Amino acid sequence: MTATGVDLSRAGRVFATVLAGVLIALSVWETADVWQEFASRNGLGQDWAFYVSLGRRWLDSGVLYGDRQLTGTYHVLVNVDNLYPPPSILVFAAFAVVPTPLSALVWWGMPLGLLVKALVKFRSSPWTWPLMAACVFWPRSLGSLVAGNSDLLSAGFVAGGLIWGWPGVLGVFKPSFGPFALTGIRRRSWWVGLGLVALVSLPFLLGGAWSQYLIAVSHWDLPWDRSILNVPLLLIPVLAWLGRRSGPVSSAPVPGGAS
Numbered sequence: 001m002t003a004t005g006v007d008l009s010r011a012g013r014v015f016a017t018v019l020a021g022v023l024i025a026l027s028v029w030e031t032a033d034v035w036q037e038f039a040s041r042n043g044l045g046q047d048w049a050f051y052v053s054l055g056r057r058w059l060d061s062g063v064l065y066g067d068r069q070l071t072g073t074y075h076v077l078v079n080v081d082n083l084y085p086p087p088s089i090l091v092f093a094a095f096a097v098v099p100t101p102l103s104a105l106v107w108w109g110m111p112l113g114l115l116v117k118a119l120v121k122f123r124s125s126p127w128t129w130p131l132m133a134a135c136v137f138w139p140r141s142l143g144s145l146v147a148g149n150s151d152l153l154s155a156g157f158v159a160g161g162l163i164w165g166w167p168g169v170l171g172v173f174k175p176s177f178g179p180f181a182l183t184g185i186r187r188r189s190w191w192v193g194l195g196l197v198a199l200v201s202l203p204f205l206l207g208g209a210w211s212q213y214l215i216a217v218s219h220w221d222l223p224w225d226r227s228i229l230n231v232p233l234l235l236i237p238v239l240a241w242l243g244r245r246s247g248p249v250s251s252a253p254v255p256g257g258a259s
Contacts, residue, residue, distance in 0.1 A: 012126060012127075013126045016126035016127060016129045016130055017126065017129065019129075019130040019133070020129035020130045020132070020133040021133075023130060023133035023134055023136070023137045024133050024136065024137075026137055027133070027136045027137040027142065030137065030139075030142055031142050031145065031146065034139075034142050034143060034146050035146055038146050038147065043146075043147060044146060044147075045104065045146075045147065045148045046079060046147050046148070047079065047144075047147040047148045047149040047150065048095075048103075048104065048107050048108075048147070048148030048149075049148075050079040051091075051092045051095065051150065052092065052095050052096045052103065053096075054082055054084075054089065054092045055089060055091075055092030055093035055094070055095060055096030055097075056093075056096045058089045058092070058093055059093055059096060059097070064082060064086060064089060064209055064212060064213070065081075065082050065212050065213065065215075065216045066080075066081060066082070068081075069081055069082070069212075069215070069216040069219065069220070070212060070215050070216060070219075072219060073219050073220075073221065074219055074220060074221070075221050076220045076221060076222050081216075081220070082216075083216075083220070083222075084150075084173060084174065085172070085173065085175060085201075085210075085213055086201070086204035086209035086210055086212075086213055087173065087197065087200050087201050087204060088173040088174075090200065091153075091173060095107060104148075107148055107152070107153075108145075108148065108152065110153075110156055111152045111153050111155055111156025111157075111159075112152070112156070113156075114155075114156040114157075114159040114160050114163075114167075114237075115155060115156065115159050115236060115237060117159065117163065118159040118162060118163055118237040118240050118241070119132075119237075119240050121163060122162075122240045122241055122243070122244035122245070123244070123245050124239065124240045124241075124242075124243035124244055124245065125243040125244075125245060127243060128239045128240060128242065128243035131235075131239050132235075132236050132239050132240065134232070135232040135233060135235050135236045135239070136236065138232040138233070140229050140230045140232065140233070141230075141232055141233040144230065144233055149230075150173075150174055151174075151177075151227075151230050151233050151234070152233070153170075153173075153174075154171055154174050154177050154180065154233075154234055155233045155234045155236060155237065157170045157171045157180075157181075157183075158171065158180050158183050158234050158237045158238065159236075159237035159240075161180075161183030161184035161190070162183055162184065162237055162238070162240075162241045164184070164187075164189060165184035165186075165187030165188070165189035165190040165193070166184065166187070166189035166190055166192060166193035167184070167193070168180070168181060168182065168183030168184035168185070168190055168193075169181060169184070169190055169193035169194050169196075169197055170193070170197070171183065172197060174227075176226060176227035177227060177231075177234060180234050183238075
């Protein structure tokens with residue numbers, strides 16, 4: 001207790017809890033609005049549907065990048081142009097070959113499940129709660145959730161990397177979040193995962209797909225910092241890890257008890 005009779009650590013915990021709760025409540029309210037906005041233009045899950053379409057196109061025709069992406073400078077069209085490196089098509093194809101309900105369930109459920117697992121595992125200190133809640137409330141985060149953007153997978157890979165190491169390597173499938181792919185680099189499993197990613201990438205290199213990707217990248221008109229506003233979603237597991245606590249949460253000392 002302090003001289004004023006107030007336990008500052010307990011007060012701080014209460015403040016963090018209330019602030020985080022308010023932000024989460026606002027997130028739920030805002031998500032309803034975002035949902036209605038996307039629904040009004042048939043945009044629910046639109047990004048997920050686009051990735052699935054890329055996977056189906058590749059399985060049917062072997063096409064990774066459209067002609068307009070390989071013939072000169074072009075204006076990138078959202079959910080029309082493939083902006084991902086060649087091995088990413090394997091992820092999209094996997095979601096294309098399973099039934100739609102299962103595909104959608106895994107697309108949303110896997111990364112969200114990994115985020116929840118990270119939160120439970122790290123049992124972060126109260127100071128991180130409002131920050132993580134703010135990352136959830138961030139408009140781009142809510143938009144990614146409703147549209148099924150690949151940012152969700154990236155956040156899941158970061159969470160998995162912090163837990164096990166190797167899933168962090170999968171972050172390379174979205175180069176604009178490249179630094180986050182280093183999550184878990186201190187673990188041996190990360191290096192094993194890197195070797196497997198390199199092995200999977202080799203056939204695409206021999207087949208010329210990487211050359212096409214480099215041409216597409218060099219011709220598009222996207223700014224280098226295009227994904228910076230989407231970073232908060234990936235910061236959720238990072239904040240959980242930074243505020244991690246080891247061992248059981250200690251209870252408040254009992255007055256007059258043994259020290």
